[in-house]
Amino acid sequence: MKPSTLMSSLLAVSVSLFAPLSGAQTPAPAQKAATAQAPQTAQAVKAEPLYILMTSPKEVKGWDRTTVGTDTVYINPKPLLGSADLTNIDPMANKDGQGFIGLYFNDAGKAKLADVSRANSGSRLAVVVGQDIVAMPLLKDPLPDGFMMFGVVSPQAAQIIAHKVAGQPLPQ
Numbered sequence: 696m697k698p699s700t701l702m703s704s705l706l707a708v709s710v711s712l713f714a715p716l717s718g719a720q721t722p723a724p725a726q727k728a729a730t731a732q733a734p735q736t737a738q739a740v741k742a743e744p745l746y747i748l749m750t751s752p753k754e755v756k757g758w759d760r761t762t763v764g765t766d767t768v769y770i771n772p773k774p775l776l777g778s779a780d781l782t783n784i785d786p787m788a789n790k791d792g793q794g795f796i797g798l799y800f801n802d803a804g805k806a807k808l809a810d811v812s813r814a815n816s817g818s819r820l821a822v823v824v825g826q827d828i829v830a831m832p833l834l835k836d837p838l839p840d841g842f843m844m845f846g847v848v849s850p851q852a853a854q855i856i857a858h859k860v861a862g863q864p865l866p867q
Contacts (some may be wrong), residue, residue, distance in 0.1 A: 696839045726838075727744055727747075727788050729751055740858070740859075740860050740862050740863060740864050740865070742778070742859070742860060742861060742862030743824050743825035743859040743862075744777065744778050744824075744825065744859055745777060745781065745784075745798075745822070745823070745824050745860045746774040746776070746777050746778075746779045746821075746822075746823040747773050747774060747775050747776040747777070747820050747821070747823075748770050748772070748773070748774055748775060748820065748821045748823060749770070749771040749775055749811075749815065749818065749820060749821075750767060750768050750769065750770050750771070750818065750819045750820060750821050750831065751768070751769045751771075751818070752767075752769075753769065755769045755771070756778065756845070757771075757772070758770055758771050758772065758773075759772055761828075763828075763831065766795070768819075768821075770821050771795060775807060775811050775820070775838070776800070776804055776807055776808060776811070778860065779804075780801060780803060780804025780807060780808075781798060781799065781800060781801070781804060781860075782799045782800065782801050782804075783797075783798075783799040784796060784797070784798055784799070784856075784857045784861060785797040785799070785857060786850065786853035786854045786856065786857040787844070787850075787853060788850035788853065791847055792849070792850065793849075793850075794846065794847045794848060794849045794850040794851070794852050794853035794854075795844055795847065795853060796822075796829075796830070796843065796844065796845055796847055796853050796856055796857065797842065797843070797844045798842065798843045798844070799841060799842055800841040800842070801841075802841075804841065805840070805841030808838050808841060808843060809837060809838060809839045809841075811834075812834050812835045812837045812838040812839075813839075815834050816834055816835065816836065816837070817833070817834065817835075818819075818833075818834050819831045819832065819833050820832055820834065822845065824856055824859055824860055825859065829852075829856055830845045830846065830847055830848060832845035849867075854866045
């Protein structure tokens with residue numbers, strides 16, 4: 696699904712973020728008995744795409760309008776960065792129990808992130824995973840090192856988001 700169709704609302708990480716498992720195959724009849732007795736192993740999970748999009752509190756022609764809390768926000772449907780620009784995604788938490796996501800970018804992503812952050816200080820980005828806006832970080836300073844960190848609703852949400860983007864089974 697294209698990013699332009701993703702912007703219906705800001706969603707807190709909840710049950711709606713749990714994607715159905717894909718890539719799992721039904722075992723053949725002979726395998727079913729062995730599978731039933733063997734301990735359950737993690738199933739393959741399709742990676743969810745990550746997009747980073749520019750936002751504006753003011754109407755911009757061609758941008759998607761959405762409501763975030765009580766505010767109207769306009770989101771550029773053209774991604775600035777995406778999954779292809781990442782080398783790693785790390786879930787993090789501080790001692791106070793706040794969840795964070797750390798995004799590490801490849802050389803092309805690092806250059807894009809540096810340009811975007813330099814040109815748009817004071818603006819918010821929309822971080823979209825699959826079809827959900829998971830964060831709207833504020834660009835305060837240039838990000839020249841190819842690393843971006845932003846808060847999410849909880850450490851558990853950070854784990855879920857990172858696993859979904861990496862295509863790893865969700866934590867139990």
